[in-house]
Amino acid sequence: MSNFWFNPATSIGVLNPPSPGQAEPIPYHYLPGSQATTSPVIANTVDKLFPFFDGVTNKLPNPPADITKSPTTLDPNEFMSWHSAYQLEYVQANGSSASGSIPGATGAQKGVTIRGAQPPITVIVSDDDQRIYVVENLAKADFSKMPLVDQIRITKEGAFTSSTGVGLKLGLTPTGTDTYLDARADAKADVDAAISAINSTHTGRLDQLAYDNPPVRNYEIFLKELNNIKTRLDNQAVFSQKDIDAQIALIKTRYDRALAFAVTTQESLSTRFPFGTQWVNVVSTDSGQTIANGFKAFMEQEKRILALDNDRLRIAATGTVADKRLDVPTLVFMLQLNYNLTVEARVIAETEEVNQQNALLQTYAVMQQIVNDVAGKFNPEETDEQRNVLGNTTDNESVSNLTVDQRKIVSMFEDALGGIAHPIESMRGADRPDEDMFNNAGNYLEKHYKTTWDSLGTRLSDTVTIINQQSQIKMNDINSLNKQKDRHFDLATGALSKLFDTIQSIGRATGG
Secondary structure, three states: OOOOEEEOOOOEEEOOOOOOOOOOOOHHHHOOOOOOOOOHHHHHHHHHHOOOOOOOOOOOOOOOHHHHOOOOOOOHHHHHOOOHHHHHHHHHHHOEEOOOOOOOOOOOOEEEEEOOOOOOEEEEEOOOOOOEEEHHHOOHHHHHOOOHHHHHHHHOOHHHHOOOOHHHHOOOOOOOOOOHHHHHHHHHHHHHHHHHHHHOOOOHHHHOEEEOOOOEEHHHHHHHHHHHHHHHHHOOOOOOHHHHHHHHHHHHHHHHHHHHHOOOOOOEEOOOOOOOOOEEOOOOOOOOHHHHHHHHHHHHHHHHHHHHHHHHHHHHHHOEEOOEEOOHHHHHHHHHHHHHHHHHHHHHHHHHHHHHHHHHHHHHHHHHHHHHHHHHOOOOOOOOOEEOOOOOOOOOOEHHHOOHHHHHHHHHOEOOOOOOOOHHHHHHOOOOOOEOOEEOOOOEEOOEEHHHHHHHHHHHHHHHHHHHHHHHHHHHHHHHHHHHHHHHHHHHHHHHHHHHHHHHHHHHHOOO
């Protein structure tokens, strides 16, 4: 197709390109699709059909009258009203080259401060000489779209570094640092601290293999996510320390949750009191299966988050998926879809945490019902009455009179048998209430006054309140994440919709 030419005057395609002097072929009739090379027709004719006004060799005609003014007399508002081609021309003509060495820079990168009126503005030409940046007008998102060399140049400007500069305004000037290299080192140190914390605490199920090829253990998934932050820092001269710390905190919070659920929670018959009736390390009514399933769910979503994060890095670095180059709308679609799926994985994990909390509360509810039943059997007229966990006044009633499920639940809240904490109890900082309900050495049920059982009921309720305090916060987080997920999806589909509209417009304009 490289020799096929569409004549816009006749709407007829011919095999031979036009002779010199004839109309140039239209570049978008030679789009290479996902090919890695550019069509020679595009390379040879795009500048003629769609010229770029670089402000040096090719200038936009009919410039504004004030373009001849010096930067000390030109009004910044007047400059901002010009066409971008005139703005570029002005800075190229009046700006001075950047001082000092800028790693990776290929051009002179000129800049100028226009101060004919207050407030002044600082204008920088990009390294590729194709655009300008007004430092005072930059937003945080603008820096994420810049090449590294342009970021570095801007960090050298007083309009960025001063006490009233845009860096401090946007939270992009890390405290106590002099250069972007120092700031990057400080940010990496925060990442390394989190990596060190994980390396010193991983245990249990976190040490199991997550992938066999290559060998990766569960805890190493979190390390890879943290190292991805360092990879991004290597490609940034401007960043928010607050945002970096927030990313680290999110990963560390998910790791701490996985660490809490990594414990083995299978209860067992007590060997300290070998009667075959008392249990240790009880944390649930299903022998810890719900907790094991929770750990599995958390790690499945963490694998997804890491895989999507790796994909984002690859797409951002190469602009390709499966070795195919992406056009801009598809690139936006892929990145937004990636963010959508990442947030979805976080929603699933957060929802699983809520489910785990509800399962623990159901276990507490069983014990609360047992205590309430005992308290309800007391005779108000008998102030010296004592009853055991079955609500009986019988002396030395055997523990065996409880069903197996009852023995397990009571053992969970028995003072000598409680054992390990439930992961949710550990995460919420909730101390499990206990009481001397078994005479462990004699294997019979202890009796207590009503005040003792009422006290246990109150402590159970207080602990449930502590555990429940996070419920509304978690639900709000999940709702917020769902809104983010939907927004990313809307942006993704919007990008493809605009691409489709553009293609239709091109087709209508060319009679296609």
